[in-house]
Structures are given as C-alpha cells and as structure tokens.
Amino acid sequence: MDARSTSLSELVAAVEETRRGQILAVTGAGVSLASGIPTFRGSDPGAIWKRDVTELGTHGFWLEDPAGSWAWYLSRFDKLHGAKPNAGHLALAALERWQIDRGGDFLLVTQNIDTLHERAGSERMVKVHGTSDRYRCDREGCACGPPLGSVPATAADLEPFRADQTLENVPRCPACGGFLRLHVLWFDEYYTQHADYRFDEVVRAARLDARLVIFAGTSFSVGVTALVLEGALMRGVPVFNIDPDPTIDAEGVRHVAARSEVALVELCGKLGIRI
Numbered sequence: 001m002d003a004r005s006t007s008l009s010e011l012v013a014a015v016e017e018t019r020r021g022q023i024l025a026v027t028g029a030g031v032s033l034a035s036g037i038p039t040f041r042g043s044d045p046g047a048i049w050k051r052d053v054t055e056l057g058t059h060g061f062w063l064e065d066p067a068g069s070w071a072w073y074l075s076r077f078d079k080l081h082g083a084k085p086n087a088g089h090l091a092l093a094a095l096e097r098w099q100i101d102r103g104g105d106f107l108l109v110t111q112n113i114d115t116l117h118e119r120a121g122s123e124r125m126v127k128v129h130g131t132s133d134r135y136r137c138d139r140e141g142c143a144c145g146p147p148l149g150s151v152p153a154t155a156a157d158l159e160p161f162r163a164d165q166t167l168e169n170v171p172r173c174p175a176c177g178g179f180l181r182l183h184v185l186w187f188d189e190y191y192t193q194h195a196d197y198r199f200d201e202v203v204r205a206a207r208l209d210a211r212l213v214i215f216a217g218t219s220f221s222v223g224v225t226a227l228v229l230e231g232a233l234m235r236g237v238p239v240f241n242i243d244p245d246p247t248i249d250a251e252g253v254r255h256v257a258a259r260s261e262v263a264l265v266e267l268c269g270k271l272g273i274r275i
Contacts, residue, residue, distance in 0.1 A: 212240075229250065241254070
C-alpha cells in the first residue's frame, strides 16, 4: 500500500462529519461483480473487454449493423437475468436512507446499466450510462427517441429476433415503426444526448454540492469519473476509492483496498446503520 492508502476508520469519520452536506457515491461495474455480472475492464476472467473490442459498443456500429449490435448486446444483457442485489448494493441504499434521515443529502451516480441499485432500494440515483430495462427509437423527432423519449423493455417483443437474428427482426418502435436501440450511452456518444442521463445533476454535484465523494468498483476509465474526481479535488473535497486493487494514482484520493460488498457493509456496521 502506498502513502494514500487508508483504513476504513478514516472513511467512517469522513461520513460522520458530512452530516449536513451531500455524500456523492459513484459506482462502477465492480459493485455488481459479486452479483455475477462481469466487469467491463476489470481483471476478473469474465471481463467483457477482455474478449470484445470497444468499437462494437458504438452508434457507428449500430448504424452499420443494427442486427449485429442487438445480438452483441443481448448476449451481454442476458447475463443480467437472475442477478440479485448484493450486500454492497444494499449497504449503499441503507447509507442513503441514514444520511437523509439525519438531515443530509445523498446522490448515487452509477455507471452500471443493470437494475440492481434500484432493486436494492436506492432512490436518489442517476444512471448516467443508461439502463437495461428501457429501449429507445433511433429516429430523429420520434417521441420515443432522444432527447427525452424511451420505452419500457417490456414493450418490445424480442422473441422473433432471438429466433432469427436478422435485420427484418430487429425490434421496432411502437410509435413510428423505426428501429429500437438500447437505451445506453455508447462510446461515440455524449452524456448530454439524452435527458435520462441527467448529466447536469452530475456536474452540479461534482462542482458544487458534494462534500464527500466515495468511488466504489470503478476503473476510472470514463468521462464521468474524471469529471467527479476533478471537481472534488479542485474544491478540496475528501475522496475515497473502494477497490481491492486500486488502479488510479491521484494526489488527494484515499484508497480502501477491499471489495465493495465487504467495505460498504463494514462502513454501515461501524456507523450503526442497519442493512
């Protein structure tokens, strides 16, 4: 461990001191690993980008091959079926309730598209990369498309496409008949392209509201983590990173070298929070 490594007791003290301010938690794929969902860039054997190139997760690939895009994503979305919130998800939801009950503020910004945080009880949450339980139209001007529209995943019949993964069977928009796409942020898109990403709220928290930042299970490989980290460090806000093998080396970041489902439960236990 280097000089920036810390004990959980320092995080406990920082949380206790943030009684009236906002605690900002930022989670990545590592938080859902214990639920059986592979990470994107981690060292676990099932890490997605160990096998697939990031060019597939783009709007450009979608335009080139809608059926191929759907097939590629469904092979990954299917890994979400049967997954249940783990102790880390439940601990974050309990921490949120505790912080609100004592008069403070809380915001969870997750990079994950699974629904485990909300199923665990998290309410003050931004899914900044989209969500797996909704789709949207890709046609400009459609009410089911950007910048505001989407449809529940249950509105699309995927069985014809699962049976025969051809362009003719790509799910269609119920409003205009155009192709539906995943309601996720692709690598060649911007956080501001859909209102559901609620990027303005993330910016405000990073630059103005947060008084304590807790990262958990993230590789710090995307724009939103850079934004939050820069905003917090510029204002002198305490920053903690929960990760069994921390990859970021930034002055001002204190590392709790543990799995999120372990550290977050211990954090709640030391604070007297019932999960």
